[in-house]
Amino acid sequence: MSTATTTRFGAELRAICGAANVVDDPALLRGRQVLGVVPSTVVTPASADEAAAVLRVANENGLSVVPAGGFTAQNMGRKPAQVDVLLSTSRLRELEHYDAADLTIGVGAGWTVADLAAKVAADNLFFPGDPALPERATVGGLLATGFCGPHRQGYGGLRDYCIGIRFVTGDGHKAKGGGRVVKNVAGYDMMKLLIGSYGTLGVITSASFKLFPAPRQTRTFIAEFPGAAEAFQFRNQVLRSPLDPICLELVSPGARQLLHGFGSDGPWLVLLRAAGSDPVLARYRAELGSAVARELEGINEREAWRALSNFSHTVEERCPQSLLLSLQLPLREVGPILQQLATVSASLKHAVIGRFGAGHLLVALWQPSGSTVQAKAFADAIAGLRHRLPIDASIAVLSCPPEVRADIAWIATPTHVESMRVVKKVLDPNDTLNHGRFLF
Amino acid sequence: MNPAVVEQLRKIAGRDAVLDRPEDLMLYEYDAGIRKSTPGAVVFPQTTNQVSQIMRLASSAQVPVVARGAGTGLSGGAISREGGIVVAFSRMNRILEIDVENQRAVVQPGVVNLQLSEHVSHLGLYFAPDPSSQKACTIGGNVAENSGGPHTLMYGVTVNHVTGVEVVMPSGEVVHFGGKAAESYGYDMTGFFVGSEGTIGITTAITVKLLRKPEKVATLLAIFETVDDAGQTVSAITAAGITPAALEMLDGWTLRTIEAYCHAGYPLDAGAVLLIELDGLRESVEEHAEAVQAVCLQQKAREVRRAKTEEERALLWKGRKTAFGALGRVSPSYYTQDGVVPRSKIPATLAHIGEVSKKYDLIIGNIFHAGDGNLHPLILFDIRFPDQLERALAASKDILEYCIAVGGSITGEHGVGMEKRDLMPVLFTQEDLDVMAGLRNAFNSENLLNPDKLLPTPRMCREIFGAARNPVLVQEGM
Numbered sequence: 015m016s017t018a019t020t021t022r023f024g025a026e027l028r029a030i031c032g033a034a035n036v037v038d039d040p041a042l043l044r045g046r047q048v049l050g051v052v053p054s055t056v057v058t059p060a061s062a063d064e065a066a067a068v069l070r071v072a073n074e075n076g077l078s079v080v081p082a083g084g085f086t087a088q089n090m091g092r093k094p095a096q097v098d099v100l101l102s103t104s105r106l107r108e109l110e111h112y113d114a115a116d117l118t119i120g121v122g123a124g125w126t127v128a129d130l131a132a133k134v135a136a137d138n139l140f141f142p143g144d145p146a147l148p149e150r151a152t153v154g155g156l157l158a159t160g161f162c163g164p165h166r167q168g169y170g171g172l173r174d175y176c177i178g179i180r181f182v183t184g185d186g187h188k189a190k191g192g193g194r195v196v197k198n199v200a201g202y203d204m205m206k207l208l209i210g211s212y213g214t215l216g217v218i219t220s221a222s223f224k225l226f227p228a229p230r231q232t233r234t235f236i237a238e239f240p241g242a243a244e245a246f247q248f249r250n251q252v253l254r255s256p257l258d259p260i261c262l263e264l265v266s267p268g269a270r271q272l273l274h275g276f277g278s279d280g281p282w283l284v285l286l287r288a289a290g291s292d293p294v295l296a297r298y299r300a301e302l303g304s305a306v307a308r309e310l311e312g313i314n315e316r317e318a319w320r321a322l323s324n325f326s327h328t329v330e331e332r333c334p335q336s337l338l339l340s341l342q343l344p345l346r347e348v349g350p351i352l353q354q355l356a357t358v359s360a361s362l363k364h365a366v367i368g369r370f371g372a373g374h375l376l377v378a379l380w381q382p383s384g385s386t387v388q389a390k391a392f393a394d395a396i397a398g399l400r401h402r403l404p405i406d407a408s409i410a411v412l413s414c415p416p417e418v419r420a421d422i423a424w425i426a427t428p429t430h431v432e433s434m435r436v437v438k439k440v441l442d443p444n445d446t447l448n449h450g451r452f453l454f
Numbered sequence: 455m456n457p458a459v460v461e462q463l464r465k466i467a468g469r470d471a472v473l474d475r476p477e478d479l480m481l482y483e484y485d486a487g488i489r490k491s492t493p494g495a496v497v498f499p500q501t502t503n504q505v506s507q508i509m510r511l512a513s514s515a516q517v518p519v520v521a522r523g524a525g526t527g528l529s530g531g532a533i534s535r536e537g538g539i540v541v542a543f544s545r546m547n548r549i550l551e552i553d554v555e556n557q558r559a560v561v562q563p564g565v566v567n568l569q570l571s572e573h574v575s576h577l578g579l580y581f582a583p584d585p586s587s588q589k590a591c592t593i594g595g596n597v598a599e600n601s602g603g604p605h606t607l608m609y610g611v612t613v614n615h616v617t618g619v620e621v622v623m624p625s626g627e628v629v630h631f632g633g634k635a636a637e638s639y640g641y642d643m644t645g646f647f648v649g650s651e652g653t654i655g656i657t658t659a660i661t662v663k664l665l666r667k668p669e670k671v672a673t674l675l676a677i678f679e680t681v682d683d684a685g686q687t688v689s690a691i692t693a694a695g696i697t698p699a700a701l702e703m704l705d706g707w708t709l710r711t712i713e714a715y716c717h718a719g720y721p722l723d724a725g726a727v728l729l730i731e732l733d734g735l736r737e738s739v740e741e742h743a744e745a746v747q748a749v750c751l752q753q754k755a756r757e758v759r760r761a762k763t764e765e766e767r768a769l770l771w772k773g774r775k776t777a778f779g780a781l782g783r784v785s786p787s788y789y790t791q792d793g794v795v796p797r798s799k800i801p802a803t804l805a806h807i808g809e810v811s812k813k814y815d816l817i818i819g820n821i822f823h824a825g826d827g828n829l830h831p832l833i834l835f836d837i838r839f840p841d842q843l844e845r846a847l848a849a850s851k852d853i854l855e856y857c858i859a860v861g862g863s864i865t866g867e868h869g870v871g872m873e874k875r876d877l878m879p880v881l882f883t884q885e886d887l888d889v890m891a892g893l894r895n896a897f898n899s900e901n902l903l904n905p906d907k908l909l910p911t912p913r914m915c916r917e918i919f920g921a922a923r924n925p926v927l928v929q930e931g932m
């Protein structure tokens with residue numbers, strides 16, 4: 015966008031948020047690029063009211079807005095044509111409510127996930143959200159991306175424990191869904207629409223969550239398998255057993271090479287994390303039997319899970335030229351897809367992890383060192399995967415090399431697209447938010 | 455109703471699949487709540503295609519439509535606008551698929567909730583949402599209202615168990631949201647649809663999760679001298695780091711009424727009891743059962759009993775689940791509320807309900823999902839005396855406003871329906887409601903699909919002035 019536009023609306027934005035919170039100095043903006051596009055202005059509202067006023071100005075004047083939290087997941091989607099306003103949630107830091115006895119908390123979207131987790135841990139409570147880089151990732155970003163981490167297995171997804179949400183629509187209306195209590199069916203479930211909407215329906219300003227009692231102790235059991243088929247068989251055995259692990263994670267040999275602390279070489283791994291007393295852990299040991307090669311506890315255990323949560327970031331850091339896909343699959347499809355990866359991506363290397371007991375996989379594909387990026391190889395791999403998946407599986411591209419960005423369909427979903435477009439039209443009628451980056 | 459429309463309905467669904475005689479229609483004018491309204495016709499489709507044709511007909515004839523399962527809802531959700539079409543799903547009651555490997559079932563909306571669990575029981579599986587009416591209520595109705603039940607505490611309400619829906623939109627178009635995967639990329643239209651109370655579309659096939667039956671279940675009955683002690687215990691159990699599968703409270707008056715009816719073995723002289731269920735791995739259930747027992751005793755429980763056999767367990771639950779029948783014996787009418795409060799506010803809220811009972815001179819029993827703060831005050835009255843109905847409604851409003859004031863909600867599992875929509879403005883701002891109305895109007899543009907539900911009374915400009923591009927809410931009477 016031109017500086018002229020900035021000057022024209024800069025005064026209005028400054029009047030809303032204060033001069034210190036509207037940055038349009040090119041030298042400072044360069045560090046806030048979105049897929050290489052330097053924003054014209056970074057605006058940091060301090061409240062939902064200010065965010066709404068900013069969006070009204072943007073909406074009325076045809077400015078494009080990109081909401082941003084900790085900048086840990088901005089590598090998704092098509093490259094925006096321009097970013098007039100980068101709306102940072104970093105000052106939305108209110109503690110709306112915290113009721114330890116009720117196991118609920120409500121915080122501003124700018125809280126980092128690590129701060130939220132630490133806050134409730136002090137009362138022996140637990141927040142299951144486990145994104146990459148939790149010290150930077152914000153609650154707003156966690157919800158907007160619908161991040162699915164290892165705790166998905168035992169605690170469900172954000173859609174299961176986010177109990178209330180406040181947001182500002184693309185045309186600057188403040189709205190909310192849900193509330194502060196753990197059970198509530200009054201009104202439309204706006205949480206569901208906003209979770210995973212990638213900032214295309216509204217700017218999330220705060221949210222309330224159900225919390226869980228912190229496990230008194232956990233243990234991680236590690237099993238090794240020569241191939242994906244055996245790992246999948248083990249998964250089915252666990253799912254059919256009375257065991258109720260809080261994490262059940264698959265790690266491919268390729269992923270072991272990328273991740274820290276998993277040994278650079280070796281077969282497929284399955285990590286099962288259990289919570290409970292000594293007798294409960296003993297029962298896990300008995301049920302899992304000889305499949306378990308070793309156990310992790312304490313700092314080693316925490317580090318291993320932290321590394322798995324960080325997988326998407328590690329891939330971007332260590333293999334910047336890779337394609338990272340996230341797959342949501344019916345449970346039965348996990349095995350066949352694992353076995354077909356090799357054929358789908360014959361010319362590519364691959365790494366897979368995922369909470370495969372819940373049907374979620376992260377797949378990284380990259381070209382062997384030395385070869386140049388070939389868009390076709392990636393496009394073929396995606397097409398090959400789609401071809402093999404049932405209609406009700408869905409795929410999202412989490413990151414990709416710049417060379418292939420323009421040609422990729424970012425999301426494939428079984429859900430009726432026209433109905434999604436209807437929702438978009440109501441909540442962001444002028445396509446102000448993340449214009450053209452994701453679905454529409 | 456226009457005879458030509460009735461004739462069209464017969465052509466679509468079959469001659470024996472439409473009711474329009476006044477004596478037949480009377481059976482469809484109410485649900486388990488207290489509102490009534492007589493439809494113009496009731497149609498029983500057998501296929502998705504017929505539902506689609508009915509929607510097209512309703513749209514072209516400009517007749518309101520409402521879907522109906524078993525009519526067990528408590529908020530008026532299945533009640534038609536006067537003269538409208540009721541689409542009753544009792545003939546779309548097939549279980550279409552049991553997919554054990556994917557832990558899913560695909561069912562038609564008319565499948566009875568409990569029937570699904572019974573059908574998959576031999577596979578060691580079950581469907582978790584368990585409304586008290588589960589012997590009668592349908593899964594289609596559960597989806598519309600986002601129903602809960604006692605085991606919601608651990609397992610969540612209906613939306614947490616639905617992964618895909620086939621929906622007939624008001625235009626007659628058949629669309630799909632989600633599928634068998636636990637989550638899908640793109641907007642979560644499935645999650646948005648569940649609990650939309652039949653105002654967005656009508657579901658004709660539902661993909662639900664099937665859970666593995668727990669290895670071990672322990673059911674405890676903790677007996678207290680006072681309601682307050684029982685209420686304090688609810689928070690104490692949570693504070694001990696235990697999430698029971700279910701945690702129900704019955705006050706003294708209610709349990710005596712139930713005991714006289716079904717002899718569940720409840721103590722007649724108690725102030726209140728907690729019915730507590732723990733499930734999961736054998737080892738953890740044993741530990742938690744002991745811990746819960748210790749907490750109850752610390753919190754002045756007089757006694758904690760544990761069901762020793764499956765029969766004893768079933769009896770304890772029978773008392774809970776047939777409570778409404780028991781109340782029918784002692785009062786000509788009763789009005790059930792569904793307010794939610796933060797768990798720690800239960801003792802204060804029960805004290806307030808006691809005051810409301812005195813203020814309005816009505817007996818109010820309490821039997822509810824204490825673990826998640828979901829109250830069900832049962833307000834007894836006699837509908838033959840209009841002043842009693844008025845007092846019951848006023849008492850109910852008083853209780854719900856109190857729930858909102860302490861940070862709660864007006865409905866935990868029954869839905870807003872007709873009866874609570876005028877309280878929505880207390881819970882939501884006008885701007886919040888405008889956004890919801892915008893969504894409703896975008897999908898249900900003529901507001902023929904279950905009108906007068908969920909959102910408050912204000913009429914849309916478009917209803918008055920025709921189809922406005924950007925409808926603005928105006929208060930009724932303006």
